[in-house]
Amino acid sequence: MSTPTTQVVRPAGAGHETLYVLLLCLMILAVAGSVVAWRHESPTVSNVSSHQLDARRDLSASEQGIYADLRVTLDEIQLLQQEQQALPTPEALADEGFAPFAQDASSVSRGGHAWQLIGAEAYFGQSQTPAAVGSFLMRLNAADGAPNIWLNRAATLTAPTDLTDAALESAGWQQIVAQFDAGVTRQHRH
Template structure:
């Protein structure tokens, strides 16, 4: 005689319900924690004659801006050695971006650089649709960089703030807020 014993599966419906309930509890706790610890981001407005380096520049302009900031250290060293600012040709010969003519400089607007007296570099763009023209004044340890997106740009003769603003130049500023760096309060 053979006996057949039927084994019924365990109630999977209850286990599924418990797993879904646990998932909902975890999501609710996570949402509560995020809501309580979230910070509102206040974006500080810049004056109309200034541009935020992160938000208001095109990718090409951001690249040139970063290159100018990095090359400034080399310019300062060469200034100490020579007692004069190096020419854009000298900087290009040394391979310093954005003065060096390479594929990167061409794709970023193919700027033609010149030294303006007493202490400024002007890069006039050949492709205004990609990048504006840039001016870097090296009058102190902290330079200031200006941008002008006009197509037919006249070389500025007066490099004071008011004259540059009147000629349509905008100063590029770097703001560091919560969007850039995380603030951990312990």
């Protein structure tokens, strides 16, 4: 008979494998961190002038709605202006159902503005509830068709007669500006 031999088999060392996995994880984190740091863009904050309001940050929800309605209705106003060779009256726009000129439940909850045409270049909407929603002035620029929309939150207000920037500023009007940056779209396209 032969003597039994005992063979001792040592388990494979997990220490080296663990070390390699940890080193691989650290290398992946270092590469990812460097890519993030390399591609990082510092946010550019555009400041508005003292006579301007940011449409996104400085307006109430009702005022934002009226501002958006005015911007959307502008295309229709320009089409009607080309057909009629003059700006359409607020009554004609209301008859067509264009917000914010139409008198409906939405317009009442947003201040019940009474709209009027000033000369041949601007629409003035006086708020019936100035404590909640300001009055609007949409001045159309004949050169490029771009509107200048202004807001005044004064309790007592009459339609302005001088529509220059300086006159509107001195009367307490503030121009509404729309800034579209990464904060608005929440997308980074590179």
